[in-house]
Amino acid sequence: MIDIKRPIELAxxxxxxxxxxxxxxxxxxxxxxxxxxxxxxxEQHKALQGHAGELESNASQLEQLLGSMLAGDNGGPNDGETSSSGSEAGQVITGVKAS
Incomplete structure (x- = not known):
């Protein structure tokens, strides 16, 4: 059975x-x-990925630089300790009276 819509419904x-x-x-x-x-x-995400890579590289270079600066032993005393040769740390000045 076909249901034919009334004109008011089609309007x-x-x-x-x-x-x-x-x-x-x-x-x-x-x-x-x-x-x-x-x-x-x-686009911004790609730019940030590149920037993050640069920052990681810079951090690595900085760590290497600091490591090389801290690792070197010049034979001198470290903060009040004795030197690597066993002598007393620091400079000793004799013959001067404190006032």
Whole structure:
């Protein structure tokens, strides 16, 4: 059995179809905007990845530099300890009276 719609029911379909078409267009525009934003985020993420790599490299170079500066032993005393030769640490000045 075929149900034939009454004219009053069909009259509302035109506005509904127009509304649906406008909604489809609006969704397409929103989708394009969303894609543009995601593209910008991807570009910024790639730039940050490169920057992070540079920072890691700089940190490694700094660690190597500090390690080479701290590892060298010149035979002198370290903070009040005895020197590597066993002599007293620090400079001893004799013949001077404290006032």
């Amino acid at each position: 509302g379909m035109r506005s509904r179809l127009a509304r649906a078409k406008k909604l489809e267009t609006d969704i397409a525009v929103t989708g394009q905007r969303y894609d543009r934003v995601l593209d910008k985020i991807d």
